[in-house]
Amino acid sequence: MELQIKQLIKNYENKLTLNIKDLIIPSSTFLGIIGPNGAGKSTLAKIIATLENATSGEILYNSNPFTPQLLNDMTLVFQKPYLLRTTVYNNIAYPLTLRKIDGKEINKRVCEILEEMDIVNLKDQKAWTLSGGEAQKVALARGLIFQPSLLILDEFTANIDPSSMMVLEKTIKRFYTKYSPTIIMVTHNLQQARRLCSHVAFINKGEIEEFGEINEVIFNSKNTATKNFISGEIVL
Amino acid sequence: MREMINGIIGGFKILISLDKEVYEIIFLSLYVSLTSTLLATLVSVPLGIFIGTKKFIFKNAVVRFIYTMMSLPPVIVGLIVFLFISRKGPFGQLGLVFTPTAMIIAQFILVSPIIVGTLYTASKEKGADIKRVAKTLGANKTQTLILLIKELRFSICTGIISGFGRAISEVGAVMIVGGNIKGHTRVMTTTIAMLRNMGDYENAIAIGIVLLILSFVINSFLYHFQ
Ligand SMILES: Nc1ncnc2c1ncn2[C@@H]1O[C@H](COP(=O)(O)OP(=O)(O)OP(=O)(O)O)[C@@H](O)[C@H]1O
Numbered sequence: 001m002e003l004q005i006k007q008l009i010k011n012y013e014n015k016l017t018l019n020i021k022d023l024i025i026p027s028s029t030f031l032g033i034i035g036p037n038g039a040g041k042s043t044l045a046k047i048i049a050t051l052e053n054a055t056s057g058e059i060l061y062n063s064n065p066f067t068p069q070l071l072n073d074m075t076l077v078f079q080k081p082y083l084l085r086t087t088v089y090n091n092i093a094y095p096l097t098l099r100k101i102d103g104k105e106i107n108k109r110v111c112e113i114l115e116e117m118d119i120v121n122l123k124d125q126k127a128w129t130l131s132g133g134e135a136q137k138v139a140l141a142r143g144l145i146f147q148p149s150l151l152i153l154d155e156f157t158a159n160i161d162p163s164s165m166m167v168l169e170k171t172i173k174r175f176y177t178k179y180s181p182t183i184i185m186v187t188h189n190l191q192q193a194r195r196l197c198s199h200v201a202f203i204n205k206g207e208i209e210e211f212g213e214i215n216e217v218i219f220n221s222k223n224t225a226t227k228n229f230i231s232g233e234i235v236l
Numbered sequence: 237m238r239e240m241i242n243g244i245i246g247g248f249k250i251l252i253s254l255d256k257e258v259y260e261i262i263f264l265s266l267y268v269s270l271t272s273t274l275l276a277t278l279v280s281v282p283l284g285i286f287i288g289t290k291k292f293i294f295k296n297a298v299v300r301f302i303y304t305m306m307s308l309p310p311v312i313v314g315l316i317v318f319l320f321i322s323r324k325g326p327f328g329q330l331g332l333v334f335t336p337t338a339m340i341i342a343q344f345i346l347v348s349p350i351i352v353g354t355l356y357t358a359s360k361e362k363g364a365d366i367k368r369v370a371k372t373l374g375a376n377k378t379q380t381l382i383l384l385i386k387e388l389r390f391s392i393c394t395g396i397i398s399g400f401g402r403a404i405s406e407v408g409a410v411m412i413v414g415g416n417i418k419g420h421t422r423v424m425t426t427t428i429a430m431l432r433n434m435g436d437y438e439n440a441i442a443i444g445i446v447l448l449i450l451s452f453v454i455n456s457f458l459y460h461f462q
Pocket residue numbers: 012013017035036037038039040041042043044
C-alpha cells in the first residue's frame with residue numbers, strides 16, 4: 001500500500017505535536033521511524049492507523065482517502081498488546097473469524113503461523129497467562145494472519161529478550177519477503193532498523209528531519225540533529 | 237433461637253411441601269425479579285459501555301447521577317413509581333398500580349443503575365483497549381460491540397448478579413407499588429415482612445431460607461455461565 005501524507009498537523013491542546021509537510025511512502029517500503037522520546041513517532045503511527053485523528057491535513061492510501069474497508073487491510077501492533085480473554089489460538093484466529101473465513105482454513109493458517117514462530121506449545125494456553133515476550137509473539141501472529149498490506153509496528157520489541165526479538169524479526173522479514181507489504185516500524189533500536197528496514201525517517205519535535213534509504217541516512221546524513229541522534233545511538 | 241432452628245427446618249419443608257400458595261409466591265418473586273433484571277440488562281449493558289467509552293457533554297454529571305442511583309433506597313423508588321402510576325398520576329389510566337408489571341418497573345429502576353455502573357467502570361478501564369484492538373484487526377461496528385460484550389463478560393455477570401440480588405431481596409418498592417395482595421402481588425420479601433408483623437417468626441424465617449436457597453441456585457448458575 002502506498003501512503004501519501006500531506007500537510008499533516010496534530011495538536012494536543014494547542015501543543016503542536018506533529019507537523020509533516022509532505023511524505024510519500026511508496027508501496028512495499030519497509031520504513032523505520034526513529035527519533036527521540038516525545039518526537040511524535042507513536043502519534044504518527046496512530047494517525048496512519050486512524051486510531052487518532054489529525055488536527056488537519058490528510059493521508060492518502062493508494063491515492064485514495066481513508067475508507068473503513070481499508071481497516072481490513074492494515075494493522076498496528078503495539079509495544080504492550082491487548083490480547084483477548086481467550087486462548088492463544090482464538091486470539092490469532094480472531095481476525096480470520098471476523099472475515100468469515102471457514103474453520104478449516106483458519107485452523108490451517110493458525111497452525112502454520114504457530115509453527116513458523118515456534119509457539120505451537122502455547123496454542124491452548126490462556127492469553128492472560130503468557131509472558132511479555134510470548135504475548136508479543138501472539139500479537140504479531142494475530143496481526144499478520146490476515147496478510148495486511150500495511151503493517152505498523154510501534155516499538156514492538158521493546159522489553160523483549162534477544163532470542164525472542166530474533167524470532168519476531170525473522171517473522172517480520174519472512175512476511176515482508178513473501179507478501180511485500182508496506183511496513184512502518186517505530187523503533188529506538190538503530191541496529192534493528194538496519195537489520196530490517198529499506199528506508200528510514202528521522203523525526204524530531206514532530207517534524208521529519210530526514211527521510212531516505214537507510215544507509216544513506218545513517219552514514220551520510222548532512223542533518224546535525226540526525227547525526228547527533230545517530231552517533232548517540234551507535235555508541236550505545 | 238428456637239424460632240431460627242424451626243424456621244430452617246420449616247424452610248426445607250416448605251420447599252418440598254408443594255403448597256400452592258407458597259409456590260405462587262416463589263414463582264412471582266422469581267418472575268418479577270428475573271424479568272426486571274433481564275430488561276435492565278438489555279438496556280444497561282450497552283448504556284454502561286457507551287458511557288464508559290464515549291466522550292460527551294455532562295458525562296461527569298451523568299456518572300455521578302448513576303452512582304447516586306445505585307444507592308437509592310427502594311422505598312423512594314417505590315414511592316416515585318407509585319406516584320406516576322397511581323390513579324391520579326400521569327400514567328394513571330394504564331391501571332398499573334398494584335400489579336406485577338408495576339413491581340417490574342420499580343425493580344427495573346433499582347437494578348439498572350447497578351448494571352450501568354458496573355459496566356461503566358469496566359469499560360472505562362478496558363473499553364478503549366478493546367475498541368482499539370478491534371479496529372486494528374478489522375472489526376466493523378457490530379463486531380466491535382460483540383467483542384466488547386465478550387471481553388467484558390465477567391463484569392456483565394457481576395452486574396447481573398448484584399442487580400438480581402438487589403431486586404430479589406428488596407421489599408420497599410414492591411410493597412409500595414404491588415401492595416402485597418394475596419395471590420396477585422405477594423412475593424417472598426413482602427410475605428416475610430407480613431409474617432413478622434403477624435408474629436409468625438418461624439414461617440418468616442422459613443421463607444427467608446427459601447429466598448436464600450433460590451438466590452444461591454441462581455447465582456451459581458450465573459457464576460457457572462461466566
Ligand atoms: N493524548 C495525548 N494528550 C496530550 N499530549 C499527548 C497525547 N499523546 C501524546 N502526547 C504528547 O505528544 C508528544 C508526542 O508523543 P508520542 O507518543 O508520539 O512520542 P514518541 O515519539 O512516540 O515518544 P517515545 O519515543 O517516548 O515513544 C509527547 O510530547 C506527548 O506528551
